[in-house]
Every structure is written in C-alpha cells, then in structure tokens.
Amino acid sequence: MxxxxxxxxxxxxxxxxxxxxxxxxxxxxxxxxxxxxxxxxxxxxxxxxxxxxxxxxxxxxxxxTKERAKASLKASQSLLEASFSAGLSGPGRLHDLLVTCEAMSPGEIKAQGAGLTIGFGAACSPFGAVLLAWTARGLCHLAFFDDDGALAQAELQRLWPQAQMCAEQGAAQAYAMRIFAPAGHRQPLNLLLRGSNFQLQVWQALLATQPGQVLGYAQLASLAGKPKAARAVGSALAANTLGFLIPCHRVIRETGEVGQFRWGSERKELMQGWEAAHTICDKRSAE
Missing domain, CATH: 1.10.10 (Arc Repressor Mutant, subunit A)
Incomplete structure (x- = not known):
C-alpha cells in the first residue's frame, strides 16, 4: 500500500x-x-x-465539546477586537507560516486559466489524502479526498478548464511537508486566490485568526468589515478551494455546533482539535 x-x-x-x-x-x-x-x-x-x-x-x-466551543466563541470576541486594533483585518499568520496572498484579476478569472501552467499532485496530510495545485505565482488549490482522487482532479480541471495541467507528485508532497510542518520548521508560502471582492475579504479575515481559535459567522462578518452579511459569509466559505490554508474550519455555529464543512464535519473537528492541541504544545515548547 x-x-x-x-x-x-x-x-x-x-x-x-x-x-x-x-x-x-x-x-x-x-x-x-x-x-x-x-x-x-x-x-x-x-x-x-x-x-x-x-x-x-x-x-x-x-x-x-460544545461547552468548550461556546467558551471559545466568547473568548474570540476579545481576540477579534485585538486583531482590529492591530490592523490584522488582512492576510496574517497561519501556523507560524507567513502566508502571502495575491488575488487574480477579473480578467484572469474570466480567462479560466488560459495561458497558465498548473502543476498538481496528490499528497499525504494529517487529515487524509489531499490534492494540491499551483502556478508560478503560488498555490491555487488544496482539496481533501477520501477516494482515488478522480473526483477531486475533475473538480480542479473544471475550475481551470483552459489551463495546461502538469502532474508533479514530488512537488505536491514537498508542498504538503511545508504546509503541515512542525512549528519552527515552516517556510513562507504564496497563495493565489480567485474570488469576488467579498469572498476575498472573508478569506483574508480568516487569515487574521489564530490556530486553535474558533469564531461564529457573525464574528467573521464583522472581521471582514461586513457586519450585516453573516449569511453571505457561509457562501464565501463554501467557495473556498484552499482548504486548511484559508482556515474556514475555524468557523462554527453560534450554538457551539461544528456546522457544515466542504470536506466533511469529522475532518473539520479533527482540524480544530489538531490546531488546539498543537497550539498548546507549541506554547509549552516556547516556555
């Protein structure tokens, strides 16, 4: 195997x-x-x-547990206020991994990848098999899958129908090792985002959150500068094709329920627990 x-x-x-x-x-x-x-x-x-x-x-x-989730939601309010005061409403740190984001222009999105060469490949991660894709400007796709990967690859092709696809398994595994590396061994990473202005605002707001933190839809809407758009935030999360890196797994319902997730609620809970546990371990190592 x-x-x-x-x-x-x-x-x-x-x-x-x-x-x-x-x-x-x-x-x-x-x-x-x-x-x-x-x-x-x-x-x-x-x-x-x-x-x-x-x-x-x-x-x-x-x-x-739900009670811990509720407590975390309350604690997140002060963290969000601190983020605002520190000017962290844009791209920020993720797992001590300095993430730099670049948005595609509307013209580039309309071209559906024409003129682009996209490398792709499957790799292992702490959350199961993952399909990664990238251009010369950065990672543009990270999707988890539980089968042979054919459906995940078909989705990638559908998103970039005019691009030239180039399979590179070795490069995919190298990217995975960088993304999920232990604290102290992480390297800067560039992301190439394709989305509407609102979606970009939501994703950038997520990058201002911290590992182990959870927040509600209304809190995320406020962080994105759109306090009345809590319902629309859900659509922006569903459109995210850079799983884990754009950490939509940190968003839960105000009731404390884990809520839906594009790649499965069990995987979402595993990510939340993994981040919370590793955040504690990283703090202890730093002491």
Missing amino acids: NDAALSAEHYAQMAAAIRYLRAQQAQQPSLAEVAAQVGLSEFHFQRLFSRWVGVSPKRFLQFL
Missing part, C-alpha cells in the same frame, strides 16, 4: 473514532472502547491517534 492510500486509510479510522467520540461524549468512552470501534488494538490506536492529533483521544475529546 502506498503512502497516499495508507494516509487515507488512517484518516478514515480517525474519522470513525471522532464520530464515536462525538456520539458518546457524555459517557466518556475508554481507550479500549474507542479502539474496538475502529478495529485497532489499544496500543496501535493510541500511537496512531497521538501521531495524527498530537494528544490522547481522551484529551482530544475535551476540545470537541
């Missing part, structure tokens, strides 16, 4: 574990119970989960 297939299998097992943990939150299931649900020994499950997430399943469960 190759790395991408193994990664997809492991992600499926982690997603199943998260579904079980979510359903059994009140009972606080033991390690043995969760391991049995995904068909692994306790030892193997503990190792796999800790490698994937960075903390134990029991600790991870604490990051997924």
Whole structure:
C-alpha cells in the first residue's frame, strides 16, 4: 500500500473514532472502547491517534465539546477586537507560516486559466489524502479526498478548464511537508486566490485568526468589515478551494455546533482539535 492510500486509510479510522467520540461524549468512552470501534488494538490506536492529533483521544475529546466551543466563541470576541486594533483585518499568520496572498484579476478569472501552467499532485496530510495545485505565482488549490482522487482532479480541471495541467507528485508532497510542518520548521508560502471582492475579504479575515481559535459567522462578518452579511459569509466559505490554508474550519455555529464543512464535519473537528492541541504544545515548547 502506498503512502497516499495508507494516509487515507488512517484518516478514515480517525474519522470513525471522532464520530464515536462525538456520539458518546457524555459517557466518556475508554481507550479500549474507542479502539474496538475502529478495529485497532489499544496500543496501535493510541500511537496512531497521538501521531495524527498530537494528544490522547481522551484529551482530544475535551476540545470537541460544545461547552468548550461556546467558551471559545466568547473568548474570540476579545481576540477579534485585538486583531482590529492591530490592523490584522488582512492576510496574517497561519501556523507560524507567513502566508502571502495575491488575488487574480477579473480578467484572469474570466480567462479560466488560459495561458497558465498548473502543476498538481496528490499528497499525504494529517487529515487524509489531499490534492494540491499551483502556478508560478503560488498555490491555487488544496482539496481533501477520501477516494482515488478522480473526483477531486475533475473538480480542479473544471475550475481551470483552459489551463495546461502538469502532474508533479514530488512537488505536491514537498508542498504538503511545508504546509503541515512542525512549528519552527515552516517556510513562507504564496497563495493565489480567485474570488469576488467579498469572498476575498472573508478569506483574508480568516487569515487574521489564530490556530486553535474558533469564531461564529457573525464574528467573521464583522472581521471582514461586513457586519450585516453573516449569511453571505457561509457562501464565501463554501467557495473556498484552499482548504486548511484559508482556515474556514475555524468557523462554527453560534450554538457551539461544528456546522457544515466542504470536506466533511469529522475532518473539520479533527482540524480544530489538531490546531488546539498543537497550539498548546507549541506554547509549552516556547516556555
């Protein structure tokens, strides 16, 4: 089994574990119970989960509770105010990875990729298999998939029908290693965004948030400078084709529910828990 297939299998097992943990939150299931649900020994499950997430399943469960989500939403209000006062309503830091964004012009978007050469390839990530695509100006696509990747690749082709596509697996894996590298080993990354002015405002506002932070749709609308456009924010999130890098997984419902996600609610929760756990670990390492 190759790395991408193994990664997809492991992600499926982690997603199943998260579904079980979510359903059994009140009972606080033991390690043995969760391991049995995904068909692994306790030892193997503990190792796999800790490698994937960075903390134990029991600790991870604490990051997924609704009450914690509600508390995080309240805490986010002061963080958002701090972001405004610091002038961080535009592109900012993501995982200590300095992200530089460049927007395509309306003419370039209308051309549907004509004259562009786009490199692409599948790679492994902490959240399963991922399809990456890039131009000379930066990454333009990051989509997760759970099958053989054919549908993900078809979507990429649909978004850029006039572009010349060039498969480069080695480069894709190199990009993945940069994106998901441990703290202290991350390198600057350029993103090429295609969207309306409103969508760009929403995505740039998301880049001003911090790893481990969650916020509601109304909070994001305010951060984007459109406080009355909370409903339209959802459409902008759905149009995001740079998963994880444009961190729409940080947006939850005001009730504390995780809400919908283009690449699956289990993956969204895994990202939230992974960020929260790694943020704590990074702080401890810095002390």
